[in-house]
Amino acid sequence: MDHNITLITTIAAGFGLALVLGFVAERIRLPALIGYLLAGIVLGPSTPGFVADIGIASQLSEIGVMLLMFGVGLHFSLEDLLSVKRIALPGAVVQMTLATLLGMGVAWWWGWSLGEGLIFGLALSCASTVVLLKALESRGILDTMNGRIAVGWLVVEDLATVLVLVMMPPLAGMLGGNAASVSSTAPLWQTIGITILQVSAFIALMLVAGRRLIPWMLWHIARTGSRELFTLAVIVAAIGIAYGAATLFSVSFALGAFFAGMVMRESEFSHRAAEESLPLRDAFAVLFFVAVGMLFNPAILIEQPLRVLAVVAIIIVGKSIAAMALVIAFRYPLNTALTVAASLAQIGEFSFILAGLGLSLGILPSEGLNLVLAGALASIALNPLVFASIAPVSNWLLNRSATAWRLNSRVDPYAELPMSTERKYLEGQVVLVGYGRVGRRIASALSERGIPYVVAEQNREQVENLRNLGIAAVSGDASDPAVLVQAHIANAAMLVIATPDPINVRQMADIARTLNPGIEIVLRTHSEDESQLLRKDDIGIVFYGEEELAKGMTSHVLERFKPQAA
Numbered sequence: 001m002d003h004n005i006t007l008i009t010t011i012a013a014g015f016g017l018a019l020v021l022g023f024v025a026e027r028i029r030l031p032a033l034i035g036y037l038l039a040g041i042v043l044g045p046s047t048p049g050f051v052a053d054i055g056i057a058s059q060l061s062e063i064g065v066m067l068l069m070f071g072v073g074l075h076f077s078l079e080d081l082l083s084v085k086r087i088a089l090p091g092a093v094v095q096m097t098l099a100t101l102l103g104m105g106v107a108w109w110w111g112w113s114l115g116e117g118l119i120f121g122l123a124l125s126c127a128s129t130v131v132l133l134k135a136l137e138s139r140g141i142l143d144t145m146n147g148r149i150a151v152g153w154l155v156v157e158d159l160a161t162v163l164v165l166v167m168m169p170p171l172a173g174m175l176g177g178n179a180a181s182v183s184s185t186a187p188l189w190q191t192i193g194i195t196i197l198q199v200s201a202f203i204a205l206m207l208v209a210g211r212r213l214i215p216w217m218l219w220h221i222a223r224t225g226s227r228e229l230f231t232l233a234v235i236v237a238a239i240g241i242a243y244g245a246a247t248l249f250s251v252s253f254a255l256g257a258f259f260a261g262m263v264m265r266e267s268e269f270s271h272r273a274a275e276e277s278l279p280l281r282d283a284f285a286v287l288f289f290v291a292v293g294m295l296f297n298p299a300i301l302i303e304q305p306l307r308v309l310a311v312v313a314i315i316i317v318g319k320s321i322a323a324m325a326l327v328i329a330f331r332y333p334l335n336t337a338l339t340v341a342a343s344l345a346q347i348g349e350f351s352f353i354l355a356g357l358g359l360s361l362g363i364l365p366s367e368g369l370n371l372v373l374a375g376a377l378a379s380i381a382l383n384p385l386v387f388a389s390i391a392p393v394s395n396w397l398l399n400r401s402a403t404a405w406r407l408n409s410r411v412d413p414y415a416e417l418p419m420s421t422e423r424k425y426l427e428g429q430v431v432l433v434g435y436g437r438v439g440r441r442i443a444s445a446l447s448e449r450g451i452p453y454v455v456a457e458q459n460r461e462q463v464e465n466l467r468n469l470g471i472a473a474v475s476g477d478a479s480d481p482a483v484l485v486q487a488h489i490a491n492a493a494m495l496v497i498a499t500p501d502p503i504n505v506r507q508m509a510d511i512a513r514t515l516n517p518g519i520e521i522v523l524r525t526h527s528e529d530e531s532q533l534l535r536k537d538d539i540g541i542v543f544y545g546e547e548e549l550a551k552g553m554t555s556h557v558l559e560r561f562k563p564q565a566a
Contacts, residue, residue, distance in 0.1 A: 090326075091340075206260075
């Protein structure tokens with residue numbers, strides 16, 4: 001039978017080779033993303049052997065872009081961003097600007113035009129959310145203050161990059177795009193104005209109508225009890241809204257899918273939507289990376305090794321130094337600065353999307369895309385080593401530099417309670433570590449009953465807000481003895497550890513018991529194994545989430561069926 005099965009062969013070859021090379025990458029402790037990109041290079045026209053259909057692969061990768069952006073929107077938390085906005089917002093903007101200028105500088109040195117240098121620099125300025133989240137999760141620091149700052153920084157970068165993607169087509173002519181890709185003859189100000197109006201109309205429609213319509217639709221579909229229909233509804237919302245945004249409002253697929261995810265987050269079914277769509281998002285994300293790899297010409301590593309080294313230096317060294325300097329300028333500790341710097345020392349999916357759009361609009365030369373891909377491959381491969389170097393670099397700087405010591409030990413204006421703090425907060429009080437969702441509920445209950453408490457929280461902005469509300473709070477990591485000392489743990493009646501971080505719980509408890517042997521300790525954990533170990537060590541009263549939920553539900557059921565008195 002002679003059938004045209006190009007689509008099937010492209011998908012089969014892409015998935016199959018991506019599986020093999022992704023597995024190899026994971027085995028040698030590299031991100032699987034490296035394997036997916038290498039699979040694309042092998043299947044691309046620049047290497048001998050079988051060549052997949054690059055046109056079909058590009059269309060499949062568009063679906064991958066939509067689902068990737070839908071996933072970013074689905075996990076976008078405005079609350080998390082606002083908690084670190086004072087460092088994440090200016091930090092991300094300034095760091096992206098500096099990285100873009102570095103890229104433009106080397107592009108100018110190579111003889112590229114201003115537009116080519118601008119797009120090239122922007123592609124080097126935005127780090128990969130996928131790589132970052134995996135790096136933070138593997139080290140158990142995603143929920144720490146350092147992790148929240150890094151993620152918030154990346155969210156701002158993502159939003160800025162989405163804005164760039166929206167503005168690139170109308171600005172393509174001014175940036176040197178070819179005539180085939182820029183058909184509009186209207187004045188630039190008019191083109192930009194129309195684009196802003198279209199984007200604003202789409203955003204307004206999504207925030208007003210979408211926030212009601214999508215949750216309503218998911219509710220009614222969930223009532224059918226059909227898992228298949230629910231999954232289909234999630235995918236239709238992601239791809240349908242992205243396509244509709246592009247068709248009706250001339251908005252990029254990426255922005256449309258991002259807002260679809262962000263609006264769906266408002267639904268009570270957001271967690272289920274993320275879970276049900278994850279396999280399909282992962283599958284098409286793999287095809288996206290494979291399609292990007294097909295565009296890469298490995299010959300550039302031999303033909304332009306110095307340019308590749310320059311790109312890698314900008315990504316790993318230039319961006320890291322800029323980020324570290326900015327974090328230190330905001331008076332955060334050296335360890336936080338190094339963590340954020342390591343988080344940003346790579347580029348990924350948004351860089352590919354930017355470079356690919358620049359190439360299609362005739363703004364970026366094919367060499368630019370190859371350099372971006374080479375920089376991504378190298379920086380992602382080296383990122384685990386960069387993270388592993390945080391502790392050695394920090395120790396080396398502290399042991400050899402008085403300046404590093406001063407930076408690491410600078411007085412935080414919120415690290416001590418004010419001299420005007422009432423005595424009731426200094427004796428017999430509750431020291432509450434962590435002011436997240438659990439901590440806030442505990443604090444509210446304590447306030448209602450007039451029980452004095454002092455909050456110890458890593459988020460300096462949160463501490464500032466608490467003090468403005470008249471709540472006693474100190475800034476810092478409670479596993480540092482100085483923080484608990486400032487919270488007056490020596491005279492406290494109870495230590496309540498409401499943070500989900502299991503790593504430093506024992507250290508906090510040891511410090512508290514050393515300074516106050518008779519103190520009562522109450523703590524939480526997400527892990528059954530961890531709860532058993534903590535109880536065995538007799539650290540304090542341990543509350544395990546699922547266990548407490550089961551107790552509450554059981555109590556309600558038994559109360560309902562309690563025998564009535566005769």
